[in-house]
Amino acid sequence: MAVTMRDVEYIADLARLLFTEEEKRRLERELNRILEYVEKLNELDTTSVEPLRHVWELENRMRPDQVRRWISREEALRNAPAADSDYFRVPKVIE
Amino acid sequence: MTSYGAVRAALERGDLHLRERVEAFLQRINARNPELNALLEVWPDEALREADRIQERIRRGEAGPLAGMVLVIKDNIAVRNHRLTCASRMLASFESLYDATVIARLREADALLIGKANLDEFAMGSSNENSAFGPVRNPHRPEYVPGGSSGGSAAALAAGFCDAALGSDTGGSIRLPAALCGVVGLKPTYGRVSRFGLVAFASSLDCIGPMASSIEDVARVLEVIAGFDPQDSTSMPRPVPRYTDFLQKPEVRRWRIGLPREYYAEGLDPEIRSALEALAGDLERAGARIQEVSLPHTEYGIATYYILATAEASSNLARYDGIHYGHRASMEAVMASLQEEARQVRAELERARARGDEEAILRWTERLENQDSPLVRLYKLSRTEGFGTEVKRRIMLGTYVLSAGYYEAYYAKAQRVRRLIQSDFMRVFEEVDVLLTPPTPTPGFRLGERLEDPLKMYLADVYTVTANLAGIPALVLPIGWHSEGLPIGAQLMGRPFEEERLLEIGRVVETLCGTAA
Numbered sequence: 001m002a003v004t005m006r007d008v009e010y011i012a013d014l015a016r017l018l019f020t021e022e023e024k025r026r027l028e029r030e031l032n033r034i035l036e037y038v039e040k041l042n043e044l045d046t047t048s049v050e051p052l053r054h055v056w057e058l059e060n061r062m063r064p065d066q067v068r069r070w071i072s073r074e075e076a077l078r079n080a081p082a083a084d085s086d087y088f089r090v091p092k093v094i095e
Numbered sequence: 096m097t098s099y100g101a102v103r104a105a106l107e108r109g110d111l112h113l114r115e116r117v118e119a120f121l122q123r124i125n126a127r128n129p130e131l132n133a134l135l136e137v138w139p140d141e142a143l144r145e146a147d148r149i150q151e152r153i154r155r156g157e158a159g160p161l162a163g164m165v166l167v168i169k170d171n172i173a174v175r176n177h178r179l180t181c182a183s184r185m186l187a188s189f190e191s192l193y194d195a196t197v198i199a200r201l202r203e204a205d206a207l208l209i210g211k212a213n214l215d216e217f218a219m220g221s222s223n224e225n226s227a228f229g230p231v232r233n234p235h236r237p238e239y240v241p242g243g244s245s246g247g248s249a250a251a252l253a254a255g256f257c258d259a260a261l262g263s264d265t266g267g268s269i270r271l272p273a274a275l276c277g278v279v280g281l282k283p284t285y286g287r288v289s290r291f292g293l294v295a296f297a298s299s300l301d302c303i304g305p306m307a308s309s310i311e312d313v314a315r316v317l318e319v320i321a322g323f324d325p326q327d328s329t330s331m332p333r334p335v336p337r338y339t340d341f342l343q344k345p346e347v348r349r350w351r352i353g354l355p356r357e358y359y360a361e362g363l364d365p366e367i368r369s370a371l372e373a374l375a376g377d378l379e380r381a382g383a384r385i386q387e388v389s390l391p392h393t394e395y396g397i398a399t400y401y402i403l404a405t406a407e408a409s410s411n412l413a414r415y416d417g418i419h420y421g422h423r424a425s426m427e428a429v430m431a432s433l434q435e436e437a438r439q440v441r442a443e444l445e446r447a448r449a450r451g452d453e454e455a456i457l458r459w460t461e462r463l464e465n466q467d468s469p470l471v472r473l474y475k476l477s478r479t480e481g482f483g484t485e486v487k488r489r490i491m492l493g494t495y496v497l498s499a500g501y502y503e504a505y506y507a508k509a510q511r512v513r514r515l516i517q518s519d520f521m522r523v524f525e526e527v528d529v530l531l532t533p534p535t536p537t538p539g540f541r542l543g544e545r546l547e548d549p550l551k552m553y554l555a556d557v558y559t560v561t562a563n564l565a566g567i568p569a570l571v572l573p574i575g576w577h578s579e580g581l582p583i584g585a586q587l588m589g590r591p592f593e594e595e596r597l598l599e600i601g602r603v604v605e606t607l608c609g610t611a612a
Contacts, residue, residue, distance in 0.1 A: 003495065015409060015494040016416070016471070017487055018432070018479040027491055030549055034492060037550055038398040038505070041512050051510030052517060054299060054329070055285050055566030056591070061328045075192050081423035088419055091426055093470045 195292020213247030267559025277582030409493030417477025
């Protein structure tokens with residue numbers, strides 16, 4: 001299951017990341033090396049082993065869906081990279 | 096370092112003033128933090144104000160159990176109205192709107208927060224060299240790494256900047272720096288301490304835990320921060336023992352201690368091995384029953400961990416898109432990036448046409464037609480500028496193992512092996528009460544030594560990731576010194592929710608090794 005340059009580009013697009021050609025070549029090398037190492041897991045026959053999804057096998061814990069005051073509008077906008085008085089500002093998305 | 100118990104008594108008697116104590120810490124920080132880079136932020140005014148307030152509460156006899164204990168907080172834990180950077184450019188100017196549950200509980204107990212500790216970006220690293228704000232140095236030998244990712248917390252303790260610290264541990268991030276800096280660090284059972292307000296890295300593995308110079312102080316902090324929290328549905332509704340009670344008359348006569356042979360295999364530094372063997376001998380003479388045990392799936396820990404942790408990280412870090420908070424690339428840069436790409440693709444297209452290469456013509460035409468929209472390019476550029484190399488590498492690996500066609504082969508496979516690793520522990524805990532292991536195979540390494548080799552860096556976590564995969568508690572404490580001038584640590588691992596056992600035995604180890612505060 002070797003990773004190719006095409007795979008690196010495809011994965012980068014899914015991950016919403018940009019890389020230079022040199023970085024892509026480096027990632028191709030590093031990902032292959034790490035994936036080669038994790039191939040080790042195939043030494044184990046796990047066909048009869050259930051995947052462990054949560055260490056204590058928790059059941060879903062439900063709570064009443066109640067409205068609570070948590071943060072104000074002003075606070076919500078405090079960390080925005082761009083905002084006006086009421087809204088997050090984003091670049092124009094509709095041509 | 097004086098343990099908090101003695102400090103508290105002196106504060107109560109009025110022999111010691113909290114303000115002077117805080118000033119002494121601030122002086123040490125000013126003198127040495129520029130070199131060590133352990134703290135990203137120090138809050139002198141707030142700490143001195145708090146000192147006066149808490150002093151008054153002590154005088155009135157109203158003070159909480161940690162009154163005047165001075166703490167630093169790893170900068171991936173939310174403290175209201177302070178920056179929460181995760182040592183990332185992505186969050187360089189982010190301010191937390193609320194306190195993490197652990198912080199609210201520390202405040203309730205009258206603990207005093209003095210600043211934020213450096214870390215590997217988003218807690219991803221074993222050396223604390225991956226911080227966007229520069230690496231942390233080991234106070235014992237500044238050319239060596241302090242371990243990561245809670246390297247700032249451990250270095251701050253070793254340099255005497257605080258009484259205790261909070262760290263987080265996803266694959267060893269409390270225990271590795273505790274070992275390399277010679278302090279005590281506990282990764283609690285998964286679900287013992289609320290994660291509310293901890294910036295998510297790998298949610299099925301992440302734990303917040305206490306670090307300090309003594310077992311007793313670690314126990315005190317754990318007592319305060321542990322317990323169910325309605326804000327974290329994975330925290331467990333179990334009563335919290337009074338951990339300090341177990342340190343009153345600690346003894347090991349009752350306990351069976353296992354030495355898992357896979358942790359003493361080839362590759363273990365000979366000095367670390369002999370220190371641990373000597374300790375096992377001392378414990379046996381003190382009345383503990385020592386026996387060799389086996390955890391046969393240990394060697395699969397790192398592979399399992401790096402699949403699960405990166406997969407979860409790629410999903411958790413998808414939230415950083417530059418829209419609601421965090422770093423956003425400039426629109427000028429976005430448009431320039433699209434134009435530059437279009438120029439390059441057109442040039443390739445011309446060359447393909449000149450060659451008459453139909454396949455390449457088709458491919459480059461498609462690339463030109465399917466260029467990102469400005470919004471998608473804004474996400475990409477914001478993330479590319481905001482994240483560092485290691486974070487991007489892990490997002491890429493995690494996205495790959497979760498991508499269509501590979502999920503079963505990697506992610507589901509790793510979840511199955513995770514069960515085998517957990518079953519190993521549950522089986523040996525029928526024979527023994529705790530396990531004694533080295534926390535790390537080597538005594539530490541120099542800055543820069545492993546940066547070019549990610550896999551070698553990952554292997555530093557070989558003895559620590561298993562506790563996260565199994566969900567069990569694990570304690571690291573110093574037991575001596577290596578000839579390289581660095582501390583040697585020991586790791587105790589126990590059954591789920593039996594932190595008190597680790598602390599009790601750890602207290603005995605402190606006495607045996609003469610490392611008690």
